[in-house]
Amino acid sequence: MFIAEHLRKSKIATQLVVWFLLIALLPLTIVSYVLSQSSENALTKVITDNLFAITERQVHQIEEYFREKEREVLTLSRIPAVSTVMEHWDQAPGKSKGNGAERATMDEGISAFLQFYQETSRYEDVLLISPEGTILFSVKSRADGDATSQLSLTRSAELARAFDRAKTLLGTAISDFEYNPETQESAAFIAAPVLKEGNFVGVVALQMSTREVYEVVNDYTGLGATGETFLATRKVTEVVFTTPPRHDPQGAMRRKIPIEDNAATPTQEAARGRKGSGITVDYRGKEVLAAWQYLATLGNGMVVKIDTDEAFAPIARLKALSGVIGVTTLFFVVFAALFVARSIADPIVKLTGVTELIAGGDLTQQATIAAKNEIGLLATSFNTMTRQLNESINNLRETTAAKERIESELKIAHDIQLSILPKIFPPFPTRSEFALHATIESAREVGGDFYDFFLIDDNHLWLAIGDVSGKGVPASLFMAATKTLLRAIAGRISQPEAILAELNNELCRDNDSGMFVTIFHGILHIPSGKLEYSNGGHNLPYVLSQHGTVAPLENPGGMALGVIESATYRAKTVRLRAGDGLFLYTDGVTEAMDSAGNLFSERRLQGVLQRANGLSPAETIQNVVSEVKRFAAGTEQSDDITTLAITYRGTNTTDEATMSEPTSVLFKNNLAEIERLGQVVAEFVESHQLPAGLTFAVNVALEEILTNIISYGYTDNKEQDILIRLSCTEGEVIAEVEDNGRPFNPLEVAEPDTSKPLEDRSVGGLGIHLARKLMDELAYRRQEGKNLLVLKKRIPAVSSPDGR
Amino acid sequence: MEMTKEKRGPIVILAVKGRLDASTSNKLEESLLASIEAGEKQFALDFSRLDYISSAGLRVLLLAMKKLTNAEGKLVLCSLQEQIKEVFDIAGFSSLFPLFTSPE
Numbered sequence: 001m002f003i004a005e006h007l008r009k010s011k012i013a014t015q016l017v018v019w020f021l022l023i024a025l026l027p028l029t030i031v032s033y034v035l036s037q038s039s040e041n042a043l044t045k046v047i048t049d050n051l052f053a054i055t056e057r058q059v060h061q062i063e064e065y066f067r068e069k070e071r072e073v074l075t076l077s078r079i080p081a082v083s084t085v086m087e088h089w090d091q092a093p094g095k096s097k098g099n100g101a102e103r104a105t106m107d108e109g110i111s112a113f114l115q116f117y118q119e120t121s122r123y124e125d126v127l128l129i130s131p132e133g134t135i136l137f138s139v140k141s142r143a144d145g146d147a148t149s150q151l152s153l154t155r156s157a158e159l160a161r162a163f164d165r166a167k168t169l170l171g172t173a174i175s176d177f178e179y180n181p182e183t184q185e186s187a188a189f190i191a192a193p194v195l196k197e198g199n200f201v202g203v204v205a206l207q208m209s210t211r212e213v214y215e216v217v218n219d220y221t222g223l224g225a226t227g228e229t230f231l232a233t234r235k236v237t238e239v240v241f242t243t244p245p246r247h248d249p250q251g252a253m254r255r256k257i258p259i260e261d262n263a264a265t266p267t268q269e270a271a272r273g274r275k276g277s278g279i280t281v282d283y284r285g286k287e288v289l290a291a292w293q294y295l296a297t298l299g300n301g302m303v304v305k306i307d308t309d310e311a312f313a314p315i316a317r318l319k320a321l322s323g324v325i326g327v328t329t330l331f332f333v334v335f336a337a338l339f340v341a342r343s344i345a346d347p348i349v350k351l352t353g354v355t356e357l358i359a360g361g362d363l364t365q366q367a368t369i370a371a372k373n374e375i376g377l378l379a380t381s382f383n384t385m386t387r388q389l390n391e392s393i394n395n396l397r398e399t400t401a402a403k404e405r406i407e408s409e410l411k412i413a414h415d416i417q418l419s420i421l422p423k424i425f426p427p428f429p430t431r432s433e434f435a436l437h438a439t440i441e442s443a444r445e446v447g448g449d450f451y452d453f454f455l456i457d458d459n460h461l462w463l464a465i466g467d468v469s470g471k472g473v474p475a476s477l478f479m480a481a482t483k484t485l486l487r488a489i490a491g492r493i494s495q496p497e498a499i500l501a502e503l504n505n506e507l508c509r510d511n512d513s514g515m516f517v518t519i520f521h522g523i524l525h526i527p528s529g530k531l532e533y534s535n536g537g538h539n540l541p542y543v544l545s546q547h548g549t550v551a552p553l554e555n556p557g558g559m560a561l562g563v564i565e566s567a568t569y570r571a572k573t574v575r576l577r578a579g580d581g582l583f584l585y586t587d588g589v590t591e592a593m594d595s596a597g598n599l600f601s602e603r604r605l606q607g608v609l610q611r612a613n614g615l616s617p618a619e620t621i622q623n624v625v626s627e628v629k630r631f632a633a634g635t636e637q638s639d640d641i642t643t644l645a646i647t648y649r650g651t652n653t654t655d656e657a658t659m660s661e662p663t664s665v666l667f668k669n670n671l672a673e674i675e676r677l678g679q680v681v682a683e684f685v686e687s688h689q690l691p692a693g694l695t696f697a698v699n700v701a702l703e704e705i706l707t708n709i710i711s712y713g714y715t716d717n718k719e720q721d722i723l724i725r726l727s728c729t730e731g732e733v734i735a736e737v738e739d740n741g742r743p744f745n746p747l748e749v750a751e752p753d754t755s756k757p758l759e760d761r762s763v764g765g766l767g768i769h770l771a772r773k774l775m776d777e778l779a780y781r782r783q784e785g786k787n788l789l790v791l792k793k794r795i796p797a798v799s800s801p802d803g804r
Numbered sequence: 805m806e807m808t809k810e811k812r813g814p815i816v817i818l819a820v821k822g823r824l825d826a827s828t829s830n831k832l833e834e835s836l837l838a839s840i841e842a843g844e845k846q847f848a849l850d851f852s853r854l855d856y857i858s859s860a861g862l863r864v865l866l867l868a869m870k871k872l873t874n875a876e877g878k879l880v881l882c883s884l885q886e887q888i889k890e891v892f893d894i895a896g897f898s899s900l901f902p903l904f905t906s907p908e
Contacts, residue, residue: 671826671827672827674825674826675823678823693887696856696887697887699856700857700858700891703825703858703860704858707860710826752896753896754894754896755896755899756896758873759870759873761866761900763866766859766862766895767859769859770858770859770891770894773894774891
């Protein structure tokens with residue numbers, strides 16, 4: 001049923017209905033109850049009053065009737081003819097005293113009169129009774145043709161009693177009703193004494209018409225359909241109904257109730273002479289509203305009663321009416337409640353449904369609620385809220401997607417950035433002269449640290465470490481550019497300070513961002529272990545000697561790159577012995593902070609490096625990094641931790657074969673190459689462990705030759721290669737210079753006169769002169785379009801171990 | 805090659821550090837000529853940190869010396885290292901230039 005369905009759907013609906021019902025029905029019930037109670041009481045009072053009135057009326061009526069009967073009998077008793085007859089009546093029945101004829105006339109006259117009287121009245125019989133108690137005359141027996149002598153008082157007890165009382169009291173007397181089983185009739189008498197001149201001469205009695213009595217008593221007006229009045233009399237152990245009750249028309253004189261019976265209280269009470277009223281159970285066993293009293297004149301109790309069913313029928317009707325109204329109201333209330341509940345709860349249920357959908361993730365839902373009340377407003381606000389929420393979420397989604405895109409691109413950038421650093425370790429497994437390792441521990445954001453290294457040639461290793469200012473994408477881009485440039489320049493220029501200078505210029509050139517980078521880099525001459533390095537504002541690496549001492553490299557000076565174009569850079573050298581190591585790092589190591597704000601510092605780093613004496617580069621780095629991480633545990637890493645470590649093992653076998661292998665180097669026909677020549681010579685001498693004095697002589701000699709070739713060997717501006725070969729055998733250093741320039745024999749150049757005075761001196765030929773003088777032997781030949789010059793110098797026998 | 809210039813009274817003291825070779829000598833040449841043009845007459849070159857010299861360097865010194873002598877100026881060299889001195893000897897420059905052991 002749709003009510004139940006509705007109630008199931010909505011708690012609010014249920015609540016509303018319940019409360020509606022309570023609110024409507026409770027007062028209604030109370031009111032109805034109160035009303036019905038008061039109505040009931042009022043009605044009861046009315047009915048009871050009514051009953052009493054009826055009772056009064058009945059009493060009055062009955063008494064009035066019997067008084068009338070008394071008057072009649074009295075009147076009759078005072079008729080002179082009657083008294084005269086009775087006086088003169090002889091014992092002989094039907095005969096009066098006196099003379100026969102008068103007597104006969106009088107007899108006839110009285111008889112006729114009495115007969116006439118009886119016929120015209122309702123009396124059953126008129127009787128004349130002698131003082132002795134003999135019935136002298138009876139109309140009934142006369143009519144029956146009976147002889148009066150057959151009548152006697154013995155036949156009717158009640159008549160006898162009435163006679164007695166009338167005779168004794170000399171007043172009217174009413175007898176009880178008596179029942180004759182033969183005739184099945186009851187009779188009652190009223191008697192009055194007859195007096196003639198004060199003498200009691202007899203009694204005149206009238207047999208009352210019981211029918212008439214019944215009529216009087218059974219006046220049911222105002223007693224509805226069930227109400228009745230009746231008389232009852234007590235006969236020792238029983239109460240006998242004198243008049244027929246309405247419900248038992250044949251019950252007169254026949255219906256009896258034992259006196260001690262609990263039933264028929266009113267009847268019993270009345271018969272016992274008591275007066276009362278109330279609701280009791282009658283002789284039928286039905287509940288009645290009754291009033292009863294004793295009529296002394298009759299010697300009977302009278303009961304006026306009406307069934308409560310009938311009496312209180314109006315009340316019952318009222319109750320029924322209330323009930324009907326109540327139920328109807330109930331229905332209306334329920335429907336109204338449901339209707340209202342529906343109009344309130346439906347939008348709420350709908351809204352709840354929409355809310356659930358939205359909570360489930362569908363933000364496009366809108367509540368369509370037509371209610372004009374606060375719920376409608378709620379729905380409207382709700383819709384607005386949902387729309388805005390939807391918008392916000394969409395915005396958030398877009399923003400998050402954008403952010404994720406950026407983050408993924410940042411990650412890719414970071415990966416690319418890291419990928420341009422050499423990552424394969426060991427990087428040069430075939431080279432036993434050194435071991436190298438490097439790591440970069442990135443901070444969360446892309447950073448600007450880098451390291452780099454490559455073998456410029458078989459004998460030279462370039463390595464570098466750098467730190468770009470700042471963090472994030474700009475720093476990483478700058479780092480990528482810097483690293484790339486640096487490597488390119490390092491491949492082209494050999495002096496570390498010059499490399500930095502050039503890089504600096506490049507970085508300054510288009511540097512709008514104001515970014516700068518600190519760099520340390522150096523070139524290791526592998527055969528000799530000599531490191532030539534230059535620095536741009538970076539923290540100097542530590543030299544880890546094989547004996548366990550840790551000391552930073554000497555600072556050649558030089559500021560960070562990218563700051564100012566005219567910055568100058570210097571180079572320094574350090575000689576690494578076999579077993580020595582170098583440790584390069586960025587400030588991510590020393591400036592790592594612990595949770596209390598303390599810095600890791602150089603001091604701690606030195607400690608770790610000292611303790612790492614003898615470990616491989618990879619192990620050393622691992623120690624440092626784990627120490628830093630342990631130190632900074634609990635804090636977020638803010639900067640890249642970059643390290644590069646190299647251990648120089650040296651050229652462990654002085655292989656005669658490799659030693660004697662010539663070093664061949666190509667030079668361009670460019671005076672700038674002179675600088676490189678110097679380096680090459682110096683390295684050669686060092687790596688062959690030749691006395692350092694040789695360097696000077698060989699260098700000058702070769703420089704002069706090379707300068708000549710560069711300056712005078714070519715007529716065009718083309719780039720040309722000049723080969724210089726250095727070798728060392730049997731105590732001799734041999735330098736060979738091979739070029740494809742104009743045929744030129746330096747030995748043919750005239751020696752200058754070194755004794756000339758200043759003003760006459762010129763520089764010409766001085767160079768060749770120096771070369772010839774510094775070297776022991778010079779030999780020239782022209783071969784296959786090339787000039788070939790061979791210079792030799794003997795290696796001095798005595799040399800100091802260090803050579804310096 | 806690095807140069808540091810100092811003036812003590814009327815004398816310009818030029819300390820040359822590094823190498824004076826074909827690629828670096830013109831720097832010295834420029835500096836000296838500029839000073840001479842500016843009117844400086846007395847020069848002392850401190851060669852205590854000079855590691856290397858070739859004919860290119862010698863040429864610059866010769867040129868400067870000639871110019872100063874013409875202008876009645878003076879050029880002295882100080883604190884030559886052994887090998888530098890050797891070159892001077894070979895080139896016959898030791899007699900052309902007053903050589904001192906210290907700038908004093």
